[in-house]
Amino acid sequence: MDIELIGAPVDSGKKSKGCLMGPDAYRTANLARALRNLGHSVTDIGNLTPDMVAAPDCANPAVHSLAETIGWTQAIHRAGRNAMQAGRLPIFLGGDHSLSLGSVTGVAAATDKPQFVLWLDAHSDFHTLHTTESGNLHGTPLAYVTGREGFEGFPPVNNPIPEQNICIIGLRSVDGAERGALEGSDIRYHDMREIDENGISVLLRRFLKDVADAGGNLHVSLDVDFLDPAAAPAVGTTVPGGATVREGHLCMELIADSGLMTSLDLVELNPFLDERGRTAQLMVDLAASALGRRVFDRPTRAYTS
Ligand SMILES: NC(=[NH2+])NCCC[C@H](N)C(=O)O
Ligand SMILES: [Mn+2]
């Protein structure tokens, strides 16, 4: 694969800061080398900066950092579209999850194929500007990319993702308004109990088969808080009871086997909250699994520090 690393140090999607350090933490954890070792060509285009836009009016007083988030959305959208049009697989190095307002719409704008989205997250991120109580826009991208109303001031979504093409796995923290919207939608979603009862591979394989049958492109959006906080502490919105390290890798290995992934977000890493870089390293290892690393390819533990 021809992979493009796109630094997106978005930190406007919530109040507690630190995700802006994410792209450099992935670089420090040697993401590019891990992917090159798998035989991929890797280009790091450095970090994007947000467009400067005027602040639109917003009826919800809780919403904050609106202009900055719109500016990021535009810049990330362009970068994602360009990478796809150049025949590359973009990996968006976040940055908080509001970066997906731009990444998902950008990659979807670059293809005629049906676009599918796999959302690995403790949260559904299905708020609009009007339903969010926190005012944190990292809780909104899935509603935006499906073309829902309630995003005044944002670029119009010209290539909305059909709800049937979206699968959320890992849910364990959904706000009331999101729940109502989700239940009234065609999005498929699997909470942690369903994972426990069925095994994560059963749920994911079902979705991957649909992507394959439709001949679709697959965007994977991996939120650090999909994982259990014991394994991945470097995130502001920890929720106990998340995916294990092996469940995370199994998802990524199934994605690699499918050959369907065309773009990837690594979001919500807050290196300020990390412990000796272990969450950044885990995210790098998961990205490597998604791009073909297998259990037996992993460096022998005793030989690494
Ligand atoms: N990308 C995330 N970590 N999102 C968390 C969102 C939490 C909550 N639903 C909110 O709107 O504030
Ligand atoms: Mn999220």
Ligand SMILES: [Mn+2]
């Ligand atoms: Mn989350």
